[in-house]
Amino acid sequence: MISNTLTIAGTDCTGGAGIQADIKAISANGSYAMSVITAVVAQNTQGVQKIQTMPIDMIRAQLDSVFSDVKVDSVKIGMLGTPEIIICVADALDEYKPSKVVLDPVMVAKSGDRLLEKDALVALRDVLIPKVGLITPNLPEAADLLGQPEAVSREQMINQAKSLVVPTFIKGGHLALEESPDLLRVDDKYLWFESKRIATKNSHGTGCTLSAAIATFWGQGNSIDVACDKAKKYLTDALSKADTLNVGKGQGPVHHFYKYY
Numbered sequence: 001m002i003s004n005t006l007t008i009a010g011t012d013c014t015g016g017a018g019i020q021a022d023i024k025a026i027s028a029n030g031s032y033a034m035s036v037i038t039a040v041v042a043q044n045t046q047g048v049q050k051i052q053t054m055p056i057d058m059i060r061a062q063l064d065s066v067f068s069d070v071k072v073d074s075v076k077i078g079m080l081g082t083p084e085i086i087i088c089v090a091d092a093l094d095e096y097k098p099s100k101v102v103l104d105p106v107m108v109a110k111s112g113d114r115l116l117e118k119d120a121l122v123a124l125r126d127v128l129i130p131k132v133g134l135i136t137p138n139l140p141e142a143a144d145l146l147g148q149p150e151a152v153s154r155e156q157m158i159n160q161a162k163s164l165v166v167p168t169f170i171k172g173g174h175l176a177l178e179e180s181p182d183l184l185r186v187d188d189k190y191l192w193f194e195s196k197r198i199a200t201k202n203s204h205g206t207g208c209t210l211s212a213a214i215a216t217f218w219g220q221g222n223s224i225d226v227a228c229d230k231a232k233k234y235l236t237d238a239l240s241k242a243d244t245l246n247v248g249k250g251q252g253p254v255h256h257f258y259k260y261y
Contacts, residue, residue, distance in 0.1 A: 004070055005031045006098075007212060008040035008063075008089060009078030009106075010051070015044070016253025017205030022212035024256035029216045029234060034070065036062040038089075039081050045204055045248025053081050063089070067096040068101045068176055074100040074219025076212045077132070077224050081116060085121040090128045100218045101132040104211035105141050121145070134167045134224060136211045139174040141212065150174070154192075155180060161185040169214065169228055173197075180236075184228050191225055195236040202242035202252035209254055210235045 012018035015024045019035050040253035042050040047087055051104060066072065075098045080086045093101065105124060107116040116124070125145055142160050144149040151157045152175065152184055161168045172181040182193045196254055213231035241258035 003073040006034045007076045008036040014044045021205040021208040025212040045250035063092040074215040076215035077103045079106040086123040102215040103132040136169045138171040193232045198239040204251045204253045
């Protein structure tokens with residue numbers, strides 16, 4: 001039986017990040033993708049041009065439509081944008097209680113454009129994060145959540161992972177290393193996931209893709225550590241094939257469907 005994964009996020013009209021990247025990652029890894037759109041984002045490989053958040057009642061209606069009809073095996077949450085949207089999604093999680101929820105705490109786009117209002121950080125940290133099963137911050141996002149300087153070493157990554165209240169997969173791509181190490185903390189268990197750093201400028205949507213893939217593999221019945229391992233390998237391969245695409249004038253996307261063409 002094919003599992004069903006729901007992504008709750010904003011859009012990317014050039015298809016490299018956001019809901020479009022999530023749907024590609026979910027589909028490429030063998031699950032059925034569903035979506036709830038929180039914001040329509042005019043963005044491309046060069047930056048974000050405009051953001052229009054969805055009305056709260058429309059976001060809630062989308063959530064109710066999916067959860068009231070479909071068995072949801074896992075959920076990936078991406079861009080939320082405002083405190084009101086964060087609370088809306090948290091309320092839906094309280095009501096429908098999906099068992100496997102991955103939150104990518106999207107704050108800033110690859111281009112540097114801010115995707116989370118500054119006053120929404122408190123709601124994200126205090127209202128939503130305690131309700132999810134895994135968060136996948138990069139180093140700047142983990143630092144923002146903790147109000148600390150950005151980690152610059154593996155030891156500092158471990159210390160920050162200890163301070164976050166739920167199971168955490170910290171992405172170490174910002175470290176100045178030849179490799180790209182990620183760290184999973186579940187309870188008192190710490191696991192490193194290693195890969196060689198891929199030399200490409202085409203890394204648009206890597207965070208969205210990784211978190212969607214983790215949710216996909218987790219929803220398929222894998223343990224959380226196996227899901228992270230499979231997702232890391234998938235992203236590394238998608239990055240390694242990114243230069244075979246020809247999308248945009250800036251930072252292009254990873255190749256989600258590298259297995260097929």
